Amino acid sequence: MSVNRTAASAPPPVEVPRGLAGVVVADTEVGDVRGLEGFYHYRQYSAVELAQSRCFEDVWHLLVHGELPDARRGAAFAAGTAALRPLPDAVRAALPAIAAAGGRSGPLAGMRTGLSLLGAAQGFGPVYDLSADQRREDTLVAAAAVPTLLTALYRLGQGLEPV
Structure with missing residues (x-):
């Protein structure tokens, strides 16, 4: 039996302005930087004003749900996300080894590994296979665990026990 192989053809290159000025890569409702206007925003709210007047969880709610x-x-949102902060036992057990492997790179180097373990422990699936509700829930679980994971890795790197 003979198999014919064809060369993969790449799409022709697209001409874009130098520096990509004016090129839209993706549409988003979440945030934007309008540098010439000096305006950085989340869902049309000034990021500076949000930082000055709202708590972290309120801005997080805005990003996730589209409204303050x-x-x-x-x-309710703050209480719900606080409940998601504890790490699964399998992740917590691996943290000393992750922190030790990070060495001089610090806790951020271990964050990738910790988040990968968290995803495996929680059974996260490929994003494209999930419903919008499941994507939102998995995102909240991962984001809520980041402060716990980061502080645990930092403390372990300092020779202290995680809290």
């Missing part, structure tokens, strides 16, 4: 929460919804 009222006091009740903000408190």
Whole structure:
């Protein structure tokens, strides 16, 4: 039996302005930098004003749900994400080895490994196979665990126990 092979053909190159000025790579509703105007925003709210007037969880709610929460919804979101912060036992058990392997690179070097282990322990699937609700939930779990993971790796790197 004979198999014919064909050469893969690449699409022709696209001409773009030098520096990619004015080139749209992806559309987003989440944020943008309008440098000439001096405006950096999250969902059309000034990032500077948000940082000055809202708590971290309120801005996180804005990014995830598309709107700033009222006091009740903000408190519920903060409580819900706080409940997601503890690390699974399998991840926690691996942290000393991850911290030791990071050496002089510090805790951020171990973050990739820790997040990969978290995804495996939580059973995260490929993003493209998930419903919007499952993607949102997995994202919240991963993002909520980052402070716990980072501080644990830092403390272990300093010879201290994680809290």
